[in-house]
Amino acid sequence: MKKLTLVTALLSSLAFVGTTAHAYQTEVNGNYNYLDPDNGSGVSTFGASGTYYFNPVQTRNAPLAEAAFLDRASNVSAGGVYGDNSGTKNTAIGIAGEYYVPNSDFYLGAGVAREENKIKNLNDTKTTRYNAEVGYLPAPGLLVALGLQGYDTKNGGDDVDPTLRAKYVTQVGQHDVNLEARGVFGNKDNKQYYVAGDYYIDKTLSVGADYQRDKALNLDQWGITAKKFLSQQVSVDGRLGFGDDYNTYSVGASYRF
Numbered sequence: 001m002k003k004l005t006l007v008t009a010l011l012s013s014l015a016f017v018g019t020t021a022h023a024y025q026t027e028v029n030g031n032y033n034y035l036d037p038d039n040g041s042g043v044s045t046f047g048a049s050g051t052y053y054f055n056p057v058q059t060r061n062a063p064l065a066e067a068a069f070l071d072r073a074s075n076v077s078a079g080g081v082y083g084d085n086s087g088t089k090n091t092a093i094g095i096a097g098e099y100y101v102p103n104s105d106f107y108l109g110a111g112v113a114r115e116e117n118k119i120k121n122l123n124d125t126k127t128t129r130y131n132a133e134v135g136y137l138p139a140p141g142l143l144v145a146l147g148l149q150g151y152d153t154k155n156g157g158d159d160v161d162p163t164l165r166a167k168y169v170t171q172v173g174q175h176d177v178n179l180e181a182r183g184v185f186g187n188k189d190n191k192q193y194y195v196a197g198d199y200y201i202d203k204t205l206s207v208g209a210d211y212q213r214d215k216a217l218n219l220d221q222w223g224i225t226a227k228k229f230l231s232q233q234v235s236v237d238g239r240l241g242f243g244d245d246y247n248t249y250s251v252g253a254s255y256r257f
Contacts, residue, residue, distance in 0.1 A: 022232040023056035024256035027068075029079075031252030038245045041086055047252075049079030063176045063200045064229045066169050070141060072100040087120035094129075100137075107135035107143060126154040133163060141169040149184055161186035176200040178208075191215045196225075204229040220244060233257060 035043040080093040094113025110132040133147025150160035165182040184192035196210035227237040241248035
């Protein structure tokens with residue numbers, strides 16, 4: 001069974017809210033994801049995550065979705081995913097952290113996760129995944145990071161590969177734009193590519209598109225995304241994904257305090 005990336009469904013008829021400055025220090029998120037293959041049964045998963053920032057994040061006049069990045073807010077986070085479909089159980093739990101070195105333009109990031117797949121009448125598969133990166137912010141709103149990404153499957157294979165990531169938030173005319181790209185440059189089929197862009201209609205509402213490819217998982221998918229802050233604290237988001245022989249849908253909601 002194919003593994004899922006988090007998937008999302010588009011939103012419409014969303015009301016405008018103001019963007020006066022507001023600080024927050026914690027954000028929690030929940031989401032529902034569904035994979036709809038052309039052949040076979042659909043697959044559902046549920047996810048939840050939380051992020052704690054060491055100092056209050058100042059939203060100022062930035063897009064609300066990019067406030068933590070533009071404020072260079074160091075943080076720790078934890079999350080999990082669970083699915084139980086036709087005798088197959090998938091669980092994952094992980095922790096991560098980001099640290100913006102004070103009085104400098106350097107950045108450090110790392111994470112580790114544990115995945116377990118249980119298939120009825122077959123052996124369980126347990127995999128530990130980890131990553132670490134070092135980055136630099138040469139200009140306001142721009143991050144470039146180099147790192148390593150690896151995995152270790154119990155009684156199975158393991159590998160470590162180099163990664164390169166960039167993120168840039170800037171203004172185009174009167175509107176904000178977010179651009180992202182990431183690559184994993186492994187041997188043979190262990191290569192991953194991801195590019196995405198978000199256009200902010202205002203500080204609370206964005207629409208975007210992405211493309212992701214993972215040769216190891218035979219993943220090749222385009223996506224359409226949207227995110228809306230209903231207030232300074234509450235947001236909803238969605239994504240539609242289009243693959244060669246399946247579609248994916250996801251909806252999520254977040255709360256800041």
